[in-house]
Amino acid sequence: AKKVTISTLDKMKAAGEKFVCITAYDATFARLVSEAGAETILVGDSLGMVLQGHDSTIPVTIQDMEYHTRSVNRAAPHSLVIADxxxxxxxxxxxxxxxxxxxxxxxxxMVKMEGGVWLSDTISALVERGIPVCAHLGLTPQSVNAFGGYRVQGRTPKEAKSILADAVEIQDAGASLLVLECIPAELASDISAKLDIPVIGIGAGAGTDAQVLVMHDLLGLSDHQPRFVENFMAGAGNVQDALKAFVTSVKDGSYPREEHSYT
Ligand code: KIV
Ligand code: NA
Known part of the structure:
Protein backbone atom coordinates (compact mmCIF):
# COMPACT_ATOMS: atom_id res chain seq x y z
CA ALA A 1 0.00 0.00 0.00
CA LYS A 2 1.07 3.59 -0.66
CA LYS A 3 2.30 5.81 2.16
CA VAL A 4 -0.54 7.76 3.75
CA THR A 5 -0.17 11.56 3.65
CA ILE A 6 -2.29 14.43 4.93
CA SER A 7 -3.97 14.63 1.53
CA THR A 8 -5.07 10.98 1.91
CA LEU A 9 -6.73 11.92 5.21
CA ASP A 10 -8.36 15.07 3.77
CA LYS A 11 -9.82 12.99 0.94
CA MET A 12 -11.13 10.40 3.40
CA LYS A 13 -12.86 13.12 5.43
CA ALA A 14 -14.41 14.60 2.28
CA ALA A 15 -15.65 11.13 1.27
CA GLY A 16 -17.02 10.39 4.75
CA GLU A 17 -14.63 7.45 5.21
CA LYS A 18 -13.44 6.86 8.76
CA PHE A 19 -9.73 6.44 9.37
CA VAL A 20 -7.79 4.94 12.24
CA CYS A 21 -4.90 5.85 14.52
CA ILE A 22 -3.21 3.51 17.01
CA THR A 23 -0.33 4.36 19.31
CA ALA A 24 2.96 2.49 18.91
CA TYR A 25 6.32 3.05 20.54
CA ASP A 26 8.60 0.45 18.95
CA ALA A 27 9.34 -1.22 15.61
CA THR A 28 7.49 -4.50 16.14
CA PHE A 29 4.20 -2.92 17.10
CA ALA A 30 4.57 -0.16 14.49
CA ARG A 31 4.84 -2.87 11.83
CA LEU A 32 1.72 -4.65 13.15
CA VAL A 33 -0.25 -1.39 13.30
CA SER A 34 0.81 -0.52 9.76
CA GLU A 35 -0.04 -4.04 8.52
CA ALA A 36 -3.44 -3.87 10.26
CA GLY A 37 -4.29 -0.96 7.97
CA ALA A 38 -4.25 1.95 10.42
CA GLU A 39 -3.72 5.09 8.35
CA THR A 40 -1.84 6.83 11.15
CA ILE A 41 0.43 5.82 14.03
CA LEU A 42 0.81 8.02 17.08
CA VAL A 43 4.05 7.90 19.03
CA GLY A 44 2.17 9.23 22.03
CA ASP A 45 3.64 10.61 25.23
CA SER A 46 1.26 8.07 26.80
CA LEU A 47 4.48 6.03 26.71
CA GLY A 48 5.27 7.74 30.02
CA MET A 49 2.44 5.72 31.53
CA VAL A 50 2.30 2.47 29.52
CA LEU A 51 6.05 1.96 29.02
CA GLN A 52 7.69 3.91 31.82
CA GLY A 53 5.15 3.34 34.61
CA HIS A 54 4.63 6.99 35.56
CA ASP A 55 1.17 8.12 36.66
CA SER A 56 1.11 10.98 34.14
CA THR A 57 2.78 12.06 30.88
CA ILE A 58 4.60 14.95 32.57
CA PRO A 59 7.98 13.19 33.13
CA VAL A 60 8.38 12.32 29.41
CA THR A 61 11.34 14.10 27.72
CA ILE A 62 12.10 15.07 24.14
CA GLN A 63 14.93 12.49 24.19
CA ASP A 64 12.40 9.77 25.07
CA MET A 65 10.16 10.86 22.19
CA GLU A 66 13.06 10.96 19.71
CA TYR A 67 14.16 7.43 20.66
CA HIS A 68 10.69 5.93 20.23
CA THR A 69 9.95 7.93 17.07
CA ARG A 70 13.13 6.55 15.46
CA SER A 71 12.12 3.00 16.36
CA VAL A 72 8.58 3.42 15.00
CA ASN A 73 9.67 5.15 11.81
CA ARG A 74 11.89 2.22 10.81
CA ALA A 75 8.86 -0.07 10.70
CA ALA A 76 5.89 1.96 9.48
CA PRO A 77 6.09 1.77 5.70
CA HIS A 78 2.42 2.61 5.13
CA SER A 79 1.14 4.73 8.02
CA LEU A 80 1.63 8.44 8.64
CA VAL A 81 3.73 8.84 11.81
CA ILE A 82 2.65 11.54 14.28
CA ALA A 83 4.86 12.21 17.33
CA ASP A 84 3.86 14.04 20.53
CA MET A 110 3.74 15.47 11.88
CA VAL A 111 3.98 16.70 15.46
CA LYS A 112 1.17 16.89 18.01
CA MET A 113 0.69 19.53 20.72
CA GLU A 114 -1.91 20.01 23.46
CA GLY A 115 -3.63 23.38 23.38
CA GLY A 116 -5.82 25.84 21.52
CA VAL A 117 -5.82 29.59 21.02
CA TRP A 118 -2.53 30.13 22.89
CA LEU A 119 -0.77 27.83 20.37
CA SER A 120 -1.85 29.62 17.22
CA ASP A 121 1.40 31.58 16.61
CA THR A 122 3.40 28.43 17.29
CA ILE A 123 1.28 26.40 14.87
CA SER A 124 1.71 29.03 12.11
CA ALA A 125 5.46 29.20 12.70
CA LEU A 126 5.83 25.43 12.36
CA VAL A 127 3.52 25.10 9.36
CA GLU A 128 5.23 27.98 7.52
CA ARG A 129 8.51 26.13 7.97
CA GLY A 130 7.20 22.82 6.68
CA ILE A 131 6.21 20.99 9.87
CA PRO A 132 2.59 19.76 9.85
CA VAL A 133 0.78 20.03 13.17
CA CYS A 134 -1.91 18.00 14.91
CA ALA A 135 -3.53 19.87 17.81
CA HIS A 136 -5.12 18.15 20.84
CA LEU A 137 -8.08 19.58 22.81
CA GLY A 138 -10.50 18.46 25.51
CA LEU A 139 -8.86 16.31 28.17
CA THR A 140 -5.26 17.25 27.49
CA PRO A 141 -3.30 14.97 29.85
CA GLN A 142 -0.26 17.26 30.18
CA SER A 143 -2.59 19.66 32.06
CA VAL A 144 -3.77 17.03 34.58
CA ASN A 145 -2.57 19.13 37.51
CA ALA A 146 -4.33 22.23 36.23
CA PHE A 147 -7.54 20.21 35.72
CA GLY A 148 -7.30 18.56 39.16
CA GLY A 149 -7.53 15.04 37.73
CA TYR A 150 -8.45 13.19 34.54
CA ARG A 151 -12.01 14.24 33.89
CA VAL A 152 -14.34 14.75 30.94
CA GLN A 153 -14.07 18.28 29.50
CA GLY A 154 -16.62 20.45 27.71
CA ARG A 155 -19.65 19.51 29.80
CA THR A 156 -20.71 23.08 30.64
CA PRO A 157 -21.86 25.45 27.88
CA LYS A 158 -18.93 27.75 28.70
CA GLU A 159 -16.34 24.96 28.36
CA ALA A 160 -17.99 23.65 25.20
CA LYS A 161 -17.90 27.11 23.63
CA SER A 162 -14.24 27.53 24.45
CA ILE A 163 -13.28 24.12 22.98
CA LEU A 164 -15.12 24.99 19.76
CA ALA A 165 -13.41 28.40 19.60
CA ASP A 166 -10.01 26.72 20.16
CA ALA A 167 -10.74 24.22 17.37
CA VAL A 168 -11.60 26.96 14.86
CA GLU A 169 -8.52 28.95 15.88
CA ILE A 170 -6.08 26.05 15.44
CA GLN A 171 -7.54 25.28 12.02
CA ASP A 172 -7.14 28.94 11.01
CA ALA A 173 -3.54 28.86 12.28
CA GLY A 174 -2.82 26.00 9.87
CA ALA A 175 -3.14 22.75 11.86
CA SER A 176 -3.68 19.67 9.66
CA LEU A 177 -5.43 17.45 12.23
CA LEU A 178 -7.16 17.74 15.59
CA VAL A 179 -7.46 15.18 18.39
CA LEU A 180 -10.46 15.57 20.72
CA GLU A 181 -10.17 13.60 23.97
CA CYS A 182 -12.94 12.85 26.47
CA ILE A 183 -15.61 15.36 25.55
CA PRO A 184 -19.34 14.84 25.03
CA ALA A 185 -20.15 13.03 21.79
CA GLU A 186 -22.45 15.80 20.57
CA LEU A 187 -19.80 18.50 20.97
CA ALA A 188 -17.20 16.37 19.15
CA SER A 189 -19.67 15.70 16.38
CA ASP A 190 -20.44 19.44 15.98
CA ILE A 191 -16.75 20.36 15.87
CA SER A 192 -16.00 17.62 13.30
CA ALA A 193 -18.80 18.90 11.07
CA LYS A 194 -17.70 22.52 11.42
CA LEU A 195 -14.02 21.98 10.64
CA ASP A 196 -12.53 21.21 7.24
CA ILE A 197 -9.55 19.39 8.79
CA PRO A 198 -9.99 15.79 9.95
CA VAL A 199 -10.82 15.27 13.64
CA ILE A 200 -9.62 12.17 15.52
CA GLY A 201 -11.59 11.24 18.62
CA ILE A 202 -10.80 9.30 21.80
CA GLY A 203 -13.67 9.11 24.25
CA ALA A 204 -15.44 11.61 22.00
CA GLY A 205 -18.17 9.46 20.47
CA ALA A 206 -18.78 8.16 16.97
CA GLY A 207 -19.20 11.49 15.19
CA THR A 208 -15.52 12.29 14.61
CA ASP A 209 -13.70 11.58 11.33
CA ALA A 210 -11.37 9.04 12.93
CA GLN A 211 -10.65 7.20 16.19
CA VAL A 212 -7.48 6.70 18.20
CA LEU A 213 -6.76 4.36 21.10
CA VAL A 214 -3.66 3.62 23.13
CA MET A 215 -2.48 0.19 21.95
CA HIS A 216 -2.19 -1.25 25.48
CA ASP A 217 -5.81 -0.22 26.19
CA LEU A 218 -7.30 -1.82 23.08
CA LEU A 219 -5.34 -5.01 23.79
CA GLY A 220 -6.87 -5.13 27.28
CA LEU A 221 -3.48 -4.85 28.99
CA SER A 222 -4.06 -1.70 31.07
CA ASP A 223 -4.96 -2.01 34.74
CA HIS A 224 -7.75 0.55 34.43
CA GLN A 225 -10.02 0.51 31.35
CA PRO A 226 -11.78 3.85 30.88
CA ARG A 227 -15.41 3.84 29.72
CA PHE A 228 -14.52 4.58 26.08
CA VAL A 229 -12.15 1.60 25.66
CA GLU A 230 -13.11 -1.72 24.13
CA ASN A 231 -10.87 -4.75 24.68
CA PHE A 232 -10.36 -5.99 21.12
CA MET A 233 -8.17 -8.86 22.34
CA ALA A 234 -11.24 -10.48 23.94
CA GLY A 235 -12.60 -11.74 20.62
CA ALA A 236 -9.26 -12.21 18.86
CA GLY A 237 -6.76 -15.04 18.81
CA ASN A 238 -3.66 -12.85 18.63
CA VAL A 239 -2.43 -9.26 18.65
CA GLN A 240 -2.56 -8.96 14.86
CA ASP A 241 -6.24 -9.92 14.77
CA ALA A 242 -7.09 -7.60 17.68
CA LEU A 243 -5.51 -4.63 15.87
CA LYS A 244 -7.36 -5.56 12.67
CA ALA A 245 -10.64 -5.86 14.61
CA PHE A 246 -10.19 -2.32 15.94
CA VAL A 247 -9.47 -0.99 12.43
CA THR A 248 -12.48 -2.80 10.96
CA SER A 249 -14.81 -1.73 13.79
CA VAL A 250 -13.94 1.96 13.37
CA LYS A 251 -14.40 1.77 9.60
CA ASP A 252 -17.73 -0.07 9.71
CA GLY A 253 -19.05 2.10 12.57
CA SER A 254 -19.35 -0.69 15.16
CA TYR A 255 -16.90 1.13 17.49
CA PRO A 256 -17.37 3.37 19.36
CA ARG A 257 -20.94 2.74 20.54
CA GLU A 258 -23.24 4.69 22.88
CA GLU A 259 -21.82 2.92 25.94
CA HIS A 260 -18.32 4.23 25.07
CA SER A 261 -19.46 7.86 24.85
CA TYR A 262 -20.01 10.76 27.26
CA THR A 263 -23.05 13.03 27.24
O1 KIV B 1 -0.25 10.09 24.08
C1 KIV B 1 -1.22 9.56 23.52
O2 KIV B 1 -1.30 8.34 23.35
C2 KIV B 1 -2.29 10.44 23.03
C3 KIV B 1 -3.57 9.81 22.58
C4 KIV B 1 -4.31 9.24 23.70
C5 KIV B 1 -4.40 10.74 21.77
O3 KIV B 1 -2.11 11.64 23.03
NA1 NA C 1 -0.32 12.37 24.15
Missing part, protein backbone atom coordinates in the same frame (compact mmCIF):
# COMPACT_ATOMS: atom_id res chain seq x y z
CA UNK A 85 5.81 17.04 21.72
CA UNK A 86 6.03 16.30 25.46
CA UNK A 87 5.25 18.58 28.41
CA UNK A 88 6.81 22.06 28.24
CA UNK A 89 8.80 21.46 25.05
CA UNK A 90 6.60 23.91 23.08
CA UNK A 91 5.96 26.70 25.59
CA UNK A 92 6.85 29.30 22.93
CA UNK A 93 7.38 29.24 19.16
CA UNK A 94 11.18 29.15 19.33
CA UNK A 95 11.24 26.21 21.72
CA UNK A 96 8.57 24.45 19.64
CA UNK A 97 10.59 24.87 16.44
CA UNK A 98 13.74 23.43 18.04
CA UNK A 99 11.92 20.43 19.51
CA UNK A 100 9.65 19.75 16.53
CA UNK A 101 12.80 19.65 14.37
CA UNK A 102 14.16 16.89 16.57
CA UNK A 103 11.00 14.78 16.15
CA UNK A 104 10.83 15.37 12.39
CA UNK A 105 14.50 14.40 12.02
CA UNK A 106 13.78 11.28 14.10
CA UNK A 107 11.23 10.28 11.45
CA UNK A 108 7.88 11.85 12.36
CA UNK A 109 5.80 13.27 9.53
Missing amino acids: LPFMTYSDSTQAMTNATRLMQAGAQ
